[in-house]
Amino acid sequence: MAITSAPRVRSDALPLRTFKAQGRPSAIYGVGAYAPESKLSNFDLEKMFDTSDQWITERTGIRTRHIAEAGTRTLDLAREAGSRALAAAGITAQDLDTIIVGTSTPDGPFPSIACRLQDEWDAPGAYAYDLLAACTSFVYGLANADAAIASGRAENVLVIGAEVLSRNLDYTQRGTGTAVIFGDGAGAAVVRPAAGSAGFKAWCLGGDGRGYEQVTCGNVPLGAYAAKDANPIINMKGPEVFKFAVDIFLRQAYEVCQTAGISLDEIDLFVPHQANFRIIDAAARRIGLPMEKVAHNIDEYGNTSSASIPLALEEAIRAGRVKTGDKVLLAGFGAGLTWGATLLEWA
Amino acid sequence: MSDKLDFSELQRLAAELLGVDPDDVQRNKSFAKDLAADSLDLVELINAVEDKYDVELPEERLDGMKNIGDLWAFLEEEHSRKQEV
Numbered sequence: 001m002a003i004t005s006a007p008r009v010r011s012d013a014l015p016l017r018t019f020k021a022q023g024r025p026s027a028i029y030g031v032g033a034y035a036p037e038s039k040l041s042n043f044d045l046e047k048m049f050d051t052s053d054q055w056i057t058e059r060t061g062i063r064t065r066h067i068a069e070a071g072t073r074t075l076d077l078a079r080e081a082g083s084r085a086l087a088a089a090g091i092t093a094q095d096l097d098t099i100i101v102g103t104s105t106p107d108g109p110f111p112s113i114a115c116r117l118q119d120e121w122d123a124p125g126a127y128a129y130d131l132l133a134a135c136t137s138f139v140y141g142l143a144n145a146d147a148a149i150a151s152g153r154a155e156n157v158l159v160i161g162a163e164v165l166s167r168n169l170d171y172t173q174r175g176t177g178t179a180v181i182f183g184d185g186a187g188a189a190v191v192r193p194a195a196g197s198a199g200f201k202a203w204c205l206g207g208d209g210r211g212y213e214q215v216t217c218g219n220v221p222l223g224a225y226a227a228k229d230a231n232p233i234i235n236m237k238g239p240e241v242f243k244f245a246v247d248i249f250l251r252q253a254y255e256v257c258q259t260a261g262i263s264l265d266e267i268d269l270f271v272p273h274q275a276n277f278r279i280i281d282a283a284a285r286r287i288g289l290p291m292e293k294v295a296h297n298i299d300e301y302g303n304t305s306s307a308s309i310p311l312a313l314e315e316a317i318r319a320g321r322v323k324t325g326d327k328v329l330l331a332g333f334g335a336g337l338t339w340g341a342t343l344l345e346w347a
Numbered sequence: 348m349s350d351k352l353d354f355s356e357l358q359r360l361a362a363e364l365l366g367v368d369p370d371d372v373q374r375n376k377s378f379a380k381d382l383a384a385d386s387l388d389l390v391e392l393i394n395a396v397e398d399k400y401d402v403e404l405p406e407e408r409l410d411g412m413k414n415i416g417d418l419w420a421f422l423e424e425e426h427s428r429k430q431e432v
Contacts, residue, residue: 008397
């Protein structure tokens with residue numbers, strides 16, 4: 001039974017901002033995903049440094065992660081997932097007027113992956129940019145897509161989350177434990193004006209930069225570029241992030257549902273950012289959602305940052321778990337700190 | 348709030364979350380060593396305790412939480428503070 005009253009809010013809790021969708025409504029009309037074929041299992045990791053399958057599984061729920069071959073570009077993953085989403089939506093790259101790529105692992109500082117995609121697809125013209133909100137990037141991207149359509153600036157928006165995180169992991173004992181968590185992958189969605197009652201209903205979007213040290217990549221506080229850190233490695237303060245994540249999942253879920261005018265019981269599918277199965281499990285328990293209503297595939301992919309929500313969503317669609325009219329909750333959180341959630345009615 | 352705290356209530360709550368027998372949840376039991384609770388289990392337990400008892404465990408006290416007795420002492424302090432108010 002999902003909670004019916006407002007969750008307890010600590011006196012030092014982060015302030016949440018929620019918005020009811022306004023203007024012309026938009027919805028997701030096609031989802032695609034792609035992950036490199038090569039898998040790295042817990043047993044493979046046992047051979048690389050002192051860890052065990054049991055330790056990793058108990059603490060994270062992760063059994064394998066997909067890892068890109070050396071030299072693979074984030075662009076390559078983004079193109080595959082993007083092409084699949086376009087095909088699912090029945091449109092072509094030439095139809096796009098906005099391309100948003102969420103990534104924390106661009107292939108270089110610039111040009112953007114979004115612009116490189118225009119070259120790969122020979123599809124000039126669209127308003128194209130990359131967006132960095134770490135694991136929240138995909139939800140931020142959807143929010144920007146919804147706003148662009150609401151204001152009449154776009155008709156066909158492609159939102160992609162793509163990551164080659166393995167470049168920023170250290171598969172030795174020095175690896176700060178993050179090597180067991182992260183994997184590579186990409187996911188994408190086509191957002192278009194909504195028909196009927198379908199579409200995004202409410203948003204919760206925010207950030208708290210005071211928590212920037214909780215998840216980092218490379219030199220702190222200079223940043224990898226400023227420090228000329230050629231091999232930045234992801235570092236994470238596990239228990240702090242866990243605490244933040246469980247709290248933000250529950251409060252975002254409650255707030256977006258309130259704003260959308262539905263109860264938490266009415267959620268048909270919850271697609272959380274796949275950070276750690278323990279976080280997903282604890283969040284679902286606190287919200288009161290049975291696991292049948294939760295999409296999770298972290299056991300196979302690990303944490304793929306901005307790609308995790310579309311990877312899990314695409315799998316749920318393929319499994320026939322999402323049908324027209326369903327109330328779907330997408331929610332993420334990540335480095336920054338950042339967070340974002342949306343409640344939408346499936347088209 | 349009732350005027351007396353019930354230790355068996357905390358035993359049941361901790362036992363359920365940590366997957367142990369309620370009788371094993373005693374004041375001298377260490378979270379890490381005796382109850383096999385890792386840092387994430389502890390966060391979950393604190394969350395549940397805060398919800399149930401409507402209290403807030405300050406960040407600076409979290410480091411000092413080594414066993415069930417520490418948690419119980421905190422709850423008793425909070426309880427008597429509330430009684431005074």
